[in-house]
Amino acid sequence: MNETWQMYVTFALLAFAIAPGRKAARPAQLALLVGFCALAFLPISSLSLAAWLRTYIEDLAITSVLLLGWVGLVRLRLVRPMSQVRRWQIFATFSALALFLYPATLGLTYFDPYRLGYAAGPLLAALALITLCLWLLGNTFGVALLVLATLAYAFSIKPSGNYWDYLLDPFLALYCWGALLSGLKQHWTTKGACTNLAIKTAP
Amino acid sequence: MAVWFAGSREGGADVEIRAAKYSATDDAWGQEQVLATRSTTETAVNKHIRKLGNPIIALTPNNRLWLFYVSVSVGGWAGSAINAAYSDDLGESWSAPRQLVTTPFINISTLVRGTPVFHTDGGIGLPVYHEFLGKFAEYLYLDSEGYVIDKFRISRGKHSLQPSIVPLSPTRAVALLRYAGDGPQHVLASESNDGGRTWSRPRAVDPNNPNSSLAAVASPDHGLLVALNDLTDGRYRLSLYGTNSRMTLWQPLIQLDQSPDPEGNPFTPEVYREIIGDKFMRSSGSQRGGLLEQYLGHLDQRVCSDSGCEFEYEYPYFIRSQDGLYHLVYSWNNSFVKHVSFNEAWLKEQLQ
Numbered sequence: 001m002n003e004t005w006q007m008y009v010t011f012a013l014l015a016f017a018i019a020p021g022r023k024a025a026r027p028a029q030l031a032l033l034v035g036f037c038a039l040a041f042l043p044i045s046s047l048s049l050a051a052w053l054r055t056y057i058e059d060l061a062i063t064s065v066l067l068l069g070w071v072g073l074v075r076l077r078l079v080r081p082m083s084q085v086r087r088w089q090i091f092a093t094f095s096a097l098a099l100f101l102y103p104a105t106l107g108l109t110y111f112d113p114y115r116l117g118y119a120a121g122p123l124l125a126a127l128a129l130i131t132l133c134l135w136l137l138g139n140t141f142g143v144a145l146l147v148l149a150t151l152a153y154a155f156s157i158k159p160s161g162n163y164w165d166y167l168l169d170p171f172l173a174l175y176c177w178g179a180l181l182s183g184l185k186q187h188w189t190t191k192g193a194c195t196n197l198a199i200k201t202a203p
Numbered sequence: 204m205a206v207w208f209a210g211s212r213e214g215g216a217d218v219e220i221r222a223a224k225y226s227a228t229d230d231a232w233g234q235e236q237v238l239a240t241r242s243t244t245e246t247a248v249n250k251h252i253r254k255l256g257n258p259i260i261a262l263t264p265n266n267r268l269w270l271f272y273v274s275v276s277v278g279g280w281a282g283s284a285i286n287a288a289y290s291d292d293l294g295e296s297w298s299a300p301r302q303l304v305t306t307p308f309i310n311i312s313t314l315v316r317g318t319p320v321f322h323t324d325g326g327i328g329l330p331v332y333h334e335f336l337g338k339f340a341e342y343l344y345l346d347s348e349g350y351v352i353d354k355f356r357i358s359r360g361k362h363s364l365q366p367s368i369v370p371l372s373p374t375r376a377v378a379l380l381r382y383a384g385d386g387p388q389h390v391l392a393s394e395s396n397d398g399g400r401t402w403s404r405p406r407a408v409d410p411n412n413p414n415s416s417l418a419a420v421a422s423p424d425h426g427l428l429v430a431l432n433d434l435t436d437g438r439y440r441l442s443l444y445g446t447n448s449r450m451t452l453w454q455p456l457i458q459l460d461q462s463p464d465p466e467g468n469p470f471t472p473e474v475y476r477e478i479i480g481d482k483f484m485r486s487s488g489s490q491r492g493g494l495l496e497q498y499l500g501h502l503d504q505r506v507c508s509d510s511g512c513e514f515e516y517e518y519p520y521f522i523r524s525q526d527g528l529y530h531l532v533y534s535w536n537n538s539f540v541k542h543v544s545f546n547e548a549w550l551k552e553q554l555q
Contacts, residue, residue, distance in 0.1 A: 055251040055276045058309040107337030110359050118353045160304035
């Protein structure tokens with residue numbers, strides 16, 4: 001399979017996700033997306049803009065590309081934003097996977113969890129269990145993310161033969177951890193404020 | 204065939220991956236050729252490339268020549284990724300390089316330095332190391348087409364890199380590692396008894412290692428031959444050692460190259476020019492004598508600094524060819540690649 005498709009898709013979706021003008025009408029949003037698709041191929045010093053972006057972020061995980069696609073669909077008002085609970089379930093899932101993978105694979109232990117992604121039987125079984133949990137929680141989007149990433153791995157649509165590279169990348173990990181921690185901080189701040197209020201108003 | 208990187212300085216934008224072929228019949232090296240540049244790599248891998256380095260080359264049992272080298276897109280050497288290319292006509296033409304995906308962390312920080320091992324199933328064992336938050340050694344397992352299908356950790360932490368792996372039997376192998384930690388600096392050794400799948404925790408062995416690369420091959424008596432800087436500091440002497448398979452007995456065989464000063468102290472530029480000119484002539488032979496003045500005219504910061512000019516013999520690469528000869532190449536004073544070869548008879552004499 002041509003291995004360059006992903007950098008063009010990533011460039012267009014990422015640019016569309018962070019570009020201003022969210023309140024513009026749908027045709028204008030679509031035009032913006034088409035514009036970013038064309039911009040991805042623009043050559044600068046012998047490399048396309050998409051290749052320049054890839055220089056710094058490599059090929060994102062399939063889950064990240066799907067999340068960017070979802071953000072694009074929300075922006076085009078083709079789907080409704082996810083509820084906060086569903087989002088937290090997804091953040092928690094990827095934060096846990098990142099905590100399992102990164103510290104050990106960066107040399108903390110003799111055990112390298114990245115290895116589990118090559119002969120991926122046990123990792124596939126673990127992800128099947130996580131997918132089942134998300135399904136039982138009614139998180140259809142979370143289920144779709146993991147199932148599509150697994151299918152992408154089965155069809156080897158990326159240059160990597162490692163299952164992890166379809167599931168997770170450092171940017172997704174950082175985003176999920178950031179969102180989770182800031183959400184927790186907000187939760188405890190609100191809870192603390194409520195407790196103080198209760199103490200003050202008690203007879 | 205030998206490969207190296209060359210340019211105005213290590214990490215320079217003009218660094219290229221170059222090669223030359225050795226003719227055993229003529230006992231001479233042919234013209235240099237360029238195998239990869241930043242530009243050719245950039246086009247092939249669809250990424251900006253800042254610098255190139257650490258090429259290695261190896262011939263598979265079915266005569267496919269593999270070239271592996273690192274490229275950096277962002278940052279220093281810690282941002283390296285490994286590129287692979289092959290030739291099915293002994294180096295006349297090459298495939299486009301392809302980047303190996305070796306880590307989940309934006310595919311950075313895997314470097315190659317040691318000789319690959321060819322497994323009986325056609326797989327390629329590639330000794331690599333990680334150099335980002337830590338420094339540790341790994342053994343990548345590639346299929347016969349050069350795709351990564353597994354990887355095995357040899358060490359962990361921040362203190363070991365650049366493994367040199369020597370297969371001693373179909374299942375047993377030894378990895379010798381460069382030590383990059385504090386305290387007493389010795390070569391580290393790790394062993395595998397299952398074809399490279401698991402490795403023992405590295406232990407220090409006898410020779411010193413001043414945080415410098417080393418190279419090893421199997422010897423006919425089922426031990427190892429190791430080229431290394433057996434020094435506590437600097438790289439002013441490169442020695443060849445023989446050791447048994449358990450690495451408990453080490454025998455110095457020959458000092459391959461060394462500074463005239465036994466402590467490796469620097470020389471004034473004037474004295475240095477005289478000594479290195481003489482060494483150049485003895486290493487190169489009369490046919491390259493015409494290049495001496497040109498070489499001496501370009502002695503620069505690679506060998507001389509404010510404190511003086513130093514001798515450095517480093518980064519050995521060691522193979523045993525199919526005709527039974529041993530070939531060792533190493534960096535000679537950051538200026539040339541020096542080739543040394545010897546046969547079994549010479550080795551037997553030294554080992555007695």
